[in-house]
Amino acid sequence: MNERITKFYGWKLVVVLFVVYFFNSSFPYYGGVVINSFMSTEMGLDRSTLGLGFSIFNVAFGLTSPLVGTLVAWSGARRTLLYGCAVITAGSLLMAFAVTSAWHYVVYFGVIIGAGVSLSGVIPIQTSLTYWFKRRKATAMAIVMSASGIGALISAPLLASAIDLSGNWRMGWVVVAITAIISAVFVAFGAIDKPENICQHPDGIDDLIRVADSSGIEPATSVYQTSCNWTVSEAIKKPSWWLLALGTFAFLVPFYIAMGHGMVHLLDLGHGKELASFSIGLVLVWSIAGRLLGGWLGDFIEPRFIWTFALAMMFIGIFLLRNASSPNMIYAYAATLGFGMGASYVCMITLIGNYFGARAYAQITGLILSIATVMAASSPILAGLVYDRTGSYGPAFYATMGIVLLGALLMPFAKPPVRASLNTLNADGMTQTVPVALFD
Numbered sequence: 001m002n003e004r005i006t007k008f009y010g011w012k013l014v015v016v017l018f019v020v021y022f023f024n025s026s027f028p029y030y031g032g033v034v035i036n037s038f039m040s041t042e043m044g045l046d047r048s049t050l051g052l053g054f055s056i057f058n059v060a061f062g063l064t065s066p067l068v069g070t071l072v073a074w075s076g077a078r079r080t081l082l083y084g085c086a087v088i089t090a091g092s093l094l095m096a097f098a099v100t101s102a103w104h105y106v107v108y109f110g111v112i113i114g115a116g117v118s119l120s121g122v123i124p125i126q127t128s129l130t131y132w133f134k135r136r137k138a139t140a141m142a143i144v145m146s147a148s149g150i151g152a153l154i155s156a157p158l159l160a161s162a163i164d165l166s167g168n169w170r171m172g173w174v175v176v177a178i179t180a181i182i183s184a185v186f187v188a189f190g191a192i193d194k195p196e197n198i199c200q201h202p203d204g205i206d207d208l209i210r211v212a213d214s215s216g217i218e219p220a221t222s223v224y225q226t227s228c229n230w231t232v233s234e235a236i237k238k239p240s241w242w243l244l245a246l247g248t249f250a251f252l253v254p255f256y257i258a259m260g261h262g263m264v265h266l267l268d269l270g271h272g273k274e275l276a277s278f279s280i281g282l283v284l285v286w287s288i289a290g291r292l293l294g295g296w297l298g299d300f301i302e303p304r305f306i307w308t309f310a311l312a313m314m315f316i317g318i319f320l321l322r323n324a325s326s327p328n329m330i331y332a333y334a335a336t337l338g339f340g341m342g343a344s345y346v347c348m349i350t351l352i353g354n355y356f357g358a359r360a361y362a363q364i365t366g367l368i369l370s371i372a373t374v375m376a377a378s379s380p381i382l383a384g385l386v387y388d389r390t391g392s393y394g395p396a397f398y399a400t401m402g403i404v405l406l407g408a409l410l411m412p413f414a415k416p417p418v419r420a421s422l423n424t425l426n427a428d429g430m431t432q433t434v435p436v437a438l439f440d
Contacts, residue, residue: 008204009192010132014140016190017125018147020081023179024120026151028088028113029057031159031176036109038169039099049102055377056110057117058256062373064118069366077124077362078191084120085184089177091116096173120183122349123369127362130353131194134202134225138303138350142295145346149288153281223302224416229357234419235364243414244351245368247307250407251344252376254314254400258283258337260380262321265393269324282334283341290342298350304414307347311408313340315401322397355416 033054040050072080091112099105125144133140159172195201235241259280266276294306317337324330352365383396 009198009200010140010195010202010204013128013132013190013192014143016186017128017144019186020183020191021121021125021144022147022151023183024084024088024117025122025148026155027159027176027179028092028117030152031155031172032057032109032113034156034159035095035163035169035172035176036105038163038172039105042169043099043102043105045102045105049105053106053110055381056106057114058377059374060111060114061118061121062370062377064115065123065366065369065373066363067366068118068123069363071119072124072127072362073360076193077128078187078193080124081120081187081191082184084116084118084124085180085187087116087119088113088180089116089184092173092177092180096170096177099170116180120180123362123365126349126353126365127358128191128193130358130361132202136203136299137353138223138295138298138346140295141349142291142293142298142346145295145349146288146291146342149284149291149342152284223299223354225354226357226416228419229359230355230364230417230419232360232363232367235356235360235417236367238417240355240414240417241364241368243410244348244355245371247311247344247407247411247414248348248368248372249376250311250404251314251341251348252372253379253403254318254337255341256376256379257318257383257396257400258321261383261387261393261396265321266324266330268393271324271327271330275327275330279330279334282331283338286335286338287342287345290339290344291346292342293339294343295346295350298347303347303350303354304411307344307351307414308408308411310340310343310347311404311411313337314344315404315408318397318401318404322394322401351414 036050036053039045068080071083091108094108094112095105099108122145126141129140129144130137159175162175163169163172165171192198262283263276263280266279267273290310294303294310297306313336317333317335317340320329320333320336324333348368349365352368353361356364379396379400383393383400386396387393
């Protein structure tokens with residue numbers, strides 16, 4: 001028993017996927033913020049064109065999510081990750097050597113790199129972890145997902161230094177292409193889609209041994225885990241699926257608002273550039289803490305309750321941002337919003353696996369991300385329009401608080417879905433209906 005668990009590959013896979021997510025999520029996006037700011041200055045792009053590229057990036061990420069989920073189901077997470085690394089590499093090289101106009105930037109960065117990040121990001125990585133872990137799923141998810149926050153803190157100054165040393169913003173995209181190639185190497189030699197591919201079992205525990213010798217295994221937690229695999233068509237008919245989509249939308253909107261307008265709002269309130277920009281980094285730091293603690297707690301407490309608390313923290317964070325009259329309020333805003341965002345994200349990706357199983361995880365997650373991301377991507381644009389017409393972000397912030405509060409109030413009702421029956425084959429090869437209680 002101990003030998004079997006000691007040789008379990010799942011935790012080594014966590015390290016591999018951490019590295020992949022570290023490079024593929026943070027360097028193209030957060031690093032792109034730095035690189036594209038230098039690019040816009042040299043090329044004379046206006047702010048709306050610069051913002052359009054990031055909006056298209058988010059839309060491309062969201063719209064391709066269902067396709068990525070289908071590709072994972074057909075080809076596996078490992079191949080999908082490799083495709084994504086290749087697309088990011090191609091898009092980065094185009095940004096480095098072929099951008100000469102605004103539309104080049106929108107297509108190469110917004111469409112191509114946005115699609116590449118979708119292919120090599122959350123859906124294939126989370127799907128793989130869902131196959132490898134049951135009892136420690138939330139913890140494994142939290143560790144890997146924290147890579148993007150850590151990467152955001154490292155990628156921006158690293159790429160800024162590369163640009164300063166070379167004197168050319170295009171060198172920044174060369175660095176991003178190199179990181180994508182490094183990710184591909186880790187995927188090629190370290191990623192394994194499912195434990196059964198190397199004759200192992202989820203958590204390193206054979207189900208037969210678990211039943212025969214439960215005394216040597218830590219007790220199961222009270223967190224719900226489905227024992228069967230739902231289809232996409234079954235999942236989307238359940239209220240819990242729609243509540244998960246609503247909860248995802250509810251935490252993405254305040255995050256996008258804070259990233260898109262938080263800094264300029266703080267400048268409008270009279271705070272200095274250093275403190276305003278520092279607040280963005282603090283949000284990301286606290287999001288790492290939220291992911292790690294939220295993930296660890298999610299193995300022992302129903303994640304929907306953690307998600308409710310996390311959204312309540314984001315509500316407080318937006319309120320503090322709206323009324324940030326002192327540095328202490330800015331620090332409190334960054335802590336509550338960042339922690340709530342990180343914990344909400346981990347709860348979302350964990351609950352999908354807990355409720356609907358691993359087989360259709362990629363497709364179900366892809367649909368949720370597609371709906372929530374595309375809808376939330378419009379929030380920074382709408383907030384900007386509100387400011388242009390009223391001269392204040394107040395109405396936009398209050399609307400955001402309403403969305404977050406609605407999500408917090410509804411998440412406790414996102415209970416585990418119930419299947420009325422399940423068709424199986426009996427010993428004679430005939431179809432029979434088995435009560436779902438035998439499986440869930």
